[in-house]
Amino acid sequence: MRxxxxxxxxxxxxxxxxxxxxFSARGYNIESLTVAPTEDPTMSRMTIVTSGxxxxxxxxxxxxxxxxxxxxxxxxxxxxxxxRELMLVKVRAAGKDRDEMxxxxxxxxxxxxxxxxxxxxxxxxxxxxxxxxFLQAIEPGVILETxxxxxxxxxxxxxxxxx
Amino acid sequence: xxxTGAEILIRCLQEEGVDYVFGYPGGAVLNIYDELFKQTRVKxxxxxxxxxxxxxxxxxxxxxxxxxxxxVTSGPGVTNAVTGIATAHMDSVPLxxxxxxxxxxxxxxxxxxxxxxxxxxRPCVKHNFLVKNVADVAVTIKKAFYLAATGRPGPVVVDxxxxxxxxxxxxxxxxxxxxxSYNPVTKGHAGQIKKAVQLLLEAKRPMxxxxxxxxxxxxxxxxxxxxxxxGFPCTNTLMGLGAFPGTDPQFxxxxxxxxxxxxxxxxxxxxxxFAVGTRFDDRVIGDPxxxxxxxxxxxxxDIDPSSISKRVKVDVPIVGYVGDVLNEMxxxxxxxxxxxxxxxxxxxxxxxxxxxxxxxxxxxRASKLIKPQFVLEKLYELTRGDAFVTSDVGxxxxxxxxxYKFDKPRRWINSGGLGTMGFGLPAAMGVQLANxxxxxxxxxxxxxxxxxxxxxxxxxxxxxxxxxxxxNNRYMGMVRQWQEFFYGNRYAESYMDALPDFVKLAxxxxxxxxxxxxxxxxxxxxxxxxxxxxxxxxxxxxxxxxENVFPMVPGGKGLTEMILxxxx
Numbered sequence: 245m246r247x248x249x250x251x252x253x254x255x256x257x258x259x260x261x262x263x264x265x266x267f268s269a270r271g272y273n274i275e276s277l278t279v280a281p282t283e284d285p286t287m288s289r290m291t292i293v294t295s296g297x298x299x300x301x302x303x304x305x306x307x308x309x310x311x312x313x314x315x316x317x318x319x320x321x322x323x324x325x326x327x328r329e330l331m332l333v334k335v336r337a338a339g340k341d342r343d344e345m346x347x348x349x350x351x352x353x354x355x356x357x358x359x360x361x362x363x364x365x366x367x368x369x370x371x372x373x374x375x376x377x378f379l380q381a382i383e384p385g386v387i388l389e390t391x392x393x394x395x396x397x398x399x400x401x402x403x404x405x406x407x
Numbered sequence: 408x409x410x411t412g413a414e415i416l417i418r419c420l421q422e423e424g425v426d427y428v429f430g431y432p433g434g435a436v437l438n439i440y441d442e443l444f445k446q447t448r449v450k451x452x453x454x455x456x457x458x459x460x461x462x463x464x465x466x467x468x469x470x471x472x473x474x475x476x477x478x479v480t481s482g483p484g485v486t487n488a489v490t491g492i493a494t495a496h497m498d499s500v501p502l503x504x505x506x507x508x509x510x511x512x513x514x515x516x517x518x519x520x521x522x523x524x525x526x527x528x529r530p531c532v533k534h535n536f537l538v539k540n541v542a543d544v545a546v547t548i549k550k551a552f553y554l555a556a557t558g559r560p561g562p563v564v565v566d567x568x569x570x571x572x573x574x575x576x577x578x579x580x581x582x583x584x585x586x587x588s589y590n591p592v593t594k595g596h597a598g599q600i601k602k603a604v605q606l607l608l609e610a611k612r613p614m615x616x617x618x619x620x621x622x623x624x625x626x627x628x629x630x631x632x633x634x635x636x637x638g639f640p641c642t643n644t645l646m647g648l649g650a651f652p653g654t655d656p657q658f659x660x661x662x663x664x665x666x667x668x669x670x671x672x673x674x675x676x677x678x679x680x681f682a683v684g685t686r687f688d689d690r691v692i693g694d695p696x697x698x699x700x701x702x703x704x705x706x707x708x709d710i711d712p713s714s715i716s717k718r719v720k721v722d723v724p725i726v727g728y729v730g731d732v733l734n735e736m737x738x739x740x741x742x743x744x745x746x747x748x749x750x751x752x753x754x755x756x757x758x759x760x761x762x763x764x765x766x767x768x769x770x771x772r773a774s775k776l777i778k779p780q781f782v783l784e785k786l787y788e789l790t791r792g793d794a795f796v797t798s799d800v801g802x803x804x805x806x807x808x809x810x811y812k813f814d815k816p817r818r819w820i821n822s823g824g825l826g827t828m829g830f831g832l833p834a835a836m837g838v839q840l841a842n843x844x845x846x847x848x849x850x851x852x853x854x855x856x857x858x859x860x861x862x863x864x865x866x867x868x869x870x871x872x873x874x875x876x877x878x879n880n881r882y883m884g885m886v887r888q889w890q891e892f893f894y895g896n897r898y899a900e901s902y903m904d905a906l907p908d909f910v911k912l913a914x915x916x917x918x919x920x921x922x923x924x925x926x927x928x929x930x931x932x933x934x935x936x937x938x939x940x941x942x943x944x945x946x947x948x949x950x951x952x953x954e955n956v957f958p959m960v961p962g963g964k965g966l967t968e969m970i971l972x973x974x975x
Contacts, residue, residue: 254588258525258537269530299716306713312534312554315588407587 246275247301248327248397250405251290251308252315255281259313263290266311272296272304276329276372276394287315287407291396293372315407324400330367331375332357334389335382337364345382352378363388371395412541413438413572416505419548420449422580425476427452427467427840429460433480434520435507438572452840452869455861457484459833461491461562462859465500466834469820470795471841472625474555475500480507482520485527485566490827492562493531497824498646499623501560503551510570511539524566533561541574549581558591559711560623591710595727595735603706603723604739606679611751612758613639614677616662618691619646619823620684620709626730627651627816630683633737637747639681640759642670644691645808646823647684653812654792659759660768663691664960665805668969669762671960675701675967676758682707682721684729686714688824689962695719697965708732767958767971768809776951777926779803779878782933783810786848786876789933794846795838797821799831799855802884805956807850829858832875836862839871846874846937853879853947854903863916866943874936875945877909880952888955892970913945922947 253259260279267274275293282289294304301319308317320327337345338361349356349366352374358365368378372395379387399405410418416439420428429452432440443451454460457479464475475495479488485506495502509518525537534554536547544567551563607613615637621630627650634641634651641651642662651658660667662674674680674692680703685691692698695718707714707721708729715724725732770780783806786794792812797820798804804821813819820838822830835849856877866873878884886901910920919942923932929948936944958969 258529261526262529265529299720303713303717306715310711310713312586312589 245297246293246295246321248320248325248395249292249294249305249308250318250320250397251292252282252405252407253288253290254313254315255286255288256313259288262311262313263292263308266307267294270303270307272300276392278394278396291394293395316405318399318405320397320399323403325397325403326400327371327395327397328369329372329375329395330369330393331378332365332367332391333379333387334363334365336362336386336388338362341386345386348378348381352381354378408577409575410578411438411442411573411575412544412567413442415541415544415576415578416548416567416572417442417446417449418578419545419580420476421446423474423548423552425449428476428478429454429463429467429837430478431457431460431480431484433484433507435481435509435569436478436572438569439478439505439507451478452836452865454833454865456859457487458490458829459836459859459862459865461488461495461502461504462830462833463837464502464504465491465495466797466820466837467841468500468502468837469834470817470838472817473841474552475502475837477502477504479504480520481509481524482522484520485522485524489527489531490829492528492564494822494825494827494830495562496531496533498619498822499560500562501555502562503548503555504562504564506564506566508537508566508568511568512570514568524564528564532564533559535564535566537566538571539568541571541576544571544576545578545580546584549584550586553584554589558589558593592712592726593710593728593731595708595725595732599723599725600732600735601739603681603725604736604743606704606706606723607637607681608740608743608745608747610679611748612676612678612755613637613681613747614673614679615639615641615681615683616644616674616685617641617647617650617683618644618685620729621647621650622816624684624710624728624730625816626684626728626733629730629733629737633733633740636737636740638752639747640673640756642666642674644685644688644823645821648808648819649813649816652814654814659763661808662966663688664693665809665956665958666691668765668767668958668971669759671958671966671969672762673759678703680705683733684709687718689718692719693960693964693966693968697968765971769972770954774926774951777923777929777948779806779880779948779950779954780810781926782876782878782929782948782950783807783850785930785933786850787811789930789937790846790848794818794848795820795842797831797835797838797847797849799851799858800826800828801852801855802888802954802956803850803852803855803878806878828855831855832859832873833862835873836865836869836871839873840869848874848876850876850878852884853877853881853906853909854883860912863913863918863943867917870941871943872939872941873943875943877945877947878950879906879909879947880950880954881906882952885956891955892959892961909945909947913943918943918945920945920947922949924949
């Protein structure tokens, strides 16, 4: 099953490689990983999307907690949460496809950030599956370039991850 | 007053009460060595290879409960030390390893003797640091000792660039330290402890299974009290030998791949398994699926939450220092009106006694060749079970674990997790320095001993009267045994050809060498060696080449699928 782990970690050189090293050393998989400092510059927030049985996820969580620089770990998928990912996609948009592409971007609430006479660069935000759906909706041949941030997540309601 | 980074470092070591640093100098640590030279409180032991430095610090720590300290230079100093660091990491030994680094400006420039120490050691340390600012030296050393010794212990590497050891800062050593990201759970959950005690008191076929965690946490006394109070059978893993007295009638011997028949049968057939400071290692429980087939409840106490339910699902997990938890349990058992089920326990012990009648550790005592088991039995007898015994890795290690009955913790020192050949001799140096008046024996084989043989020179320099018991069968014995059992007697590269004359070798290093070829000479030789209180004696026992370690659970098999001696 897919899990989204939110991790608070000391904003120190090497913390990222400790965490990614843990995943590779123990054979856990990383679907995506994002990291950036929080409002407290001494701390970073990392979101890792991974998958595995309940036992594997339990081990991952325990192993992460064991790392000295990890302050807190939460499995967002254990409760209600919001998940968002940003995608920038450059598509061919010429001739009759141009209007169609604009309409499709609108349907997915995408924004066109950059335009040339042959292409659009579309910004799209949503869950990973929404971004997948958009890529599936357009013809594979027109996609020139895709870049995705990987998921970030936050708990719904009063659920808060901080120290 | 401002001090240099090197002065600060030495002052920190003094503050921590460090009496020995095991190390080897080199360019990047010259400032540190210069400061070591100027004082006398912290003594330095010069090894002959950095691997030996870390193993020696490791042996020092295991036999004394103090944090071991090693000091090596950058680049090859570090890469040589890695085996020692990984060894300590696998066995949770608290070490602080200080490594020199090229000056900060040179980092990343492929400088002479540069390597990415923090990167290379990251997967085999509890934590590591690169100190880029002299103002951080003291607090980092404080953190390093704190991290190494608390929670689940382990090695901590502190990498210090040369310019940082030269730069100056005000020195003050922090009295205490707290880290918001490091707060191991040390106190067991009261409700869970209660549940565990209840389960133990209701058990019909209980088994106590304890590991290195009991020794690391100095919890032997609490364990022994509890086990005697309950009257349950008890087994100690390779890492846990000595936690419960080896001569106690409730002790059933070691479990696992080369464990006793009775311990393995009891582990498998019990209805309540009480696991303490142990991690259900593959060498202990064999195939987890087979192990899990048996219907039993498992209680597991460990300081490391990630050790719980990692290989085997447990029913009552308790996270905390095992000593505290065991003491709590003793109190609860003592105050509880309930008592273990005497009748059930009697029947269970009768079953265990039946298994013990297999006499799974018997061997051919009438042999005309020296049996390695016989040497170890004699060593045990002549040292009255009171020696510190280090070992290397292989058959001799298993025989030492099987035939030397350890009544006290911290007496049996071996590389159980990583299985590092070459560990025994340098570890014995650390043990001897920590216990100057004790008898220290290094049980080894002719293959293992050659992996760190250079340390004989260190032993000479520091007058370490270690007794080296070399069980010389001219083979990498354990490799040969696997080849005999599982590879159709094809002994690929396991024969030790062109062996040195160990007697002459010992003499060349300034020690005493003895070669023993007849069973009747074993006892006399050991007596003579043990009487040489001031000298290192290298005892080269020429043993039966065909001897194998029994019982044996083949790799990947279930715990009760043992090969016994008579089955071959």
